[in-house]
Amino acid sequence: MTDSPTPTGSAPQGADAEALRQRALAALLTARERTALLTDSVDDHELTAQHSPLMSPLVWDLAHIGNQEELWLLRGVAGREAMRPEIDGLYDAFEHPRATRPSLPLLAPAEARAYAADVRGRALDVLDGTALDGGRPLVRDGFAFGMIAQHEQQHDETMLITHQLRSGPAVLAAPVPPAPTDAAGLPAEVLVPGGPFTMGTSTEPWALDNERPAHVRDVPGFFIDTAPVTCRAYQEFIEDGGYTEQRWWAPEGWAMVREHELAAPLFWHLDAGQWLRRRFGVTEAVPGNEPVLHVSWYEADAFARWAGRRLPTEAEWEKAARHDPVSGRSRRYPWGDEDPAPELANLGQRHLRPAPAGAYAKGRSPYGVRQLIGDVWEWTSSDFLPYPGFSAFPYREYSEVFFGPAHKVLRGGSFAVAPVACRGTFRNWDLPVRRQIFSGFRTAREI
Incomplete structure (x- = not known):
């Protein structure tokens, strides 16, 4: 050390x-x-x-x-x-x-x-x-x-x-997260105009090495989903043959589907025509309005292709989450610089599940994007790579040894992530086959 x-x-x-x-x-x-x-x-x-x-x-x-x-x-x-x-x-x-x-x-x-x-x-x-x-x-x-x-x-x-x-009865419990009151009136997607913004940080005192240093990225304009993709939308993908159509899948993803005979997200199963899931020892109906959970990068990518869209890049995700078009600065969080609070984001194992899509209106970004922090980790299309000027600190094994195309970046945290370990700049990464993690996604498209 x-x-x-x-x-x-x-x-x-x-x-x-x-x-x-x-x-x-x-x-x-x-x-x-x-x-x-x-x-x-x-x-x-x-x-x-x-x-x-x-x-x-x-x-x-x-x-x-x-x-x-x-x-x-x-x-x-x-x-x-x-x-x-x-x-x-x-x-x-x-x-x-x-x-x-x-x-x-x-x-x-x-x-x-x-x-x-x-x-x-x-x-x-x-x-x-x-x-x-x-x-x-x-x-x-x-x-x-x-x-x-x-x-x-x-x-x-x-x-x-x-x-x-783990198998066996439930040993953890938590209240149900709040539902949005205006979900029906939300647009499906929002426009993030093109232009530069500051990505990463050089001032956040507890930011980890892969979040540093702050640097300018020029991102072309794009549309991004207002909320994460829901279980209901993902069921439509399944019912339309999503897991049986090779054309939607990256080659490695299709091989994973065939090898493991995948047909739905992890922990889902079909019973008498109804999709059920197991969640912390409880079997329940899959909630259609919740963000889909426990999907791999390959599954997220296949859904996006099926929908005629794509996964956002890491830079697009961070611009949608942090950039304030009025001031031109990048915020710590979508809602501003203040620390997370219960009315802003679903964090810290407070609810043991994602909130319904469109929740936490007070936590929206300046562009109107919701649930960018908490609820589900969101897969991006980006490989986990260092920022320009990266320096390993305080040890190489935290980030540097994982850089490269083998790992994909996830952003935003989940209901299982503590506020201390979640920021607008925080970068998570994992292998694209991982499904046990609390991962979901949202999609994007060019203008």
Whole structure:
């Protein structure tokens, strides 16, 4: 671990530095509350079981969260000796693929909890005693603490995916998200005029390396869906032979369809002519007005071709989400610069499902596009590539090793993403075959 320059704004001082410390504290505590909910809701057998070869046992994620916190906050920030150096290799995500992790001598649930709690107590002491108003880039603006809070929340999302994949009765519950009152009057698409805008960030203090630096992109005009593609629209694709017509599919996608005999999104099945889905242990009718969920990039791309449209590029998505045509500046979020709130976006596992299409009118972008933040991760047509001037920080394995055509970019977050890990500049990426993630999409077209 070495510090390297990373762009930031002016260093916070006095009351601003204390506010930043409180923000970091709140982010860490919120993440740990969610980790506890996800791991305390099942017994030890389910914690140690592998519910899918695509995912780790929940107990691995729990100890990995503690290990990364120790690595970066106790050793990296405070320079302390390793607490348990013998377990570092067990919880190195690059050393052991997910499918092999159950065979490792992992910490038992009680030991994993105790380790993570011990690390957390020490980490809070480090936060209390660390100056955030200058010095090393790793601690400037509280970056390391924000990075660890985001890391834990990202693993909480991963554990929520594991909860969706597990069999058995429901163990999680949440209220139904709000429905829009004006959905019937919304246009199907909106125009985003051509021209330059600022993509990425050089000032967001906890932005990760692949979001940096800010740079100007000139994007030709395009139309983009007002809301994500719904389950009802996707059913029309299915009923029109979407999974049986090779012409809609990229070659690799068609091979995936044939090999796995795909006929619908993951977790859907047809029963007596009605589409049902399994959602966190509950079987229910597929809600037609909800954004479609659990589709791969290949499925999203095939739907877009069938509809005579295409997936938006990453730059198009970000311009639709952040650019303010009146001021010419790029906002932090579609609605402005203020942090997410419940009336603006569906985030943080608050609802355990996407809100109906067109929800969150107060969270719309200046162009009138809705649900760009939260609800479902949205596939774009873009490969995951570095921005001009990219510099890996604080380690290459976060982003750099994934750059290239193998991974596609997703934007916007989902209902499973925490506000601390979701911004208008935030970039997610995954293999185009992935379906277990909370992914959907919207489409675009040229003018």
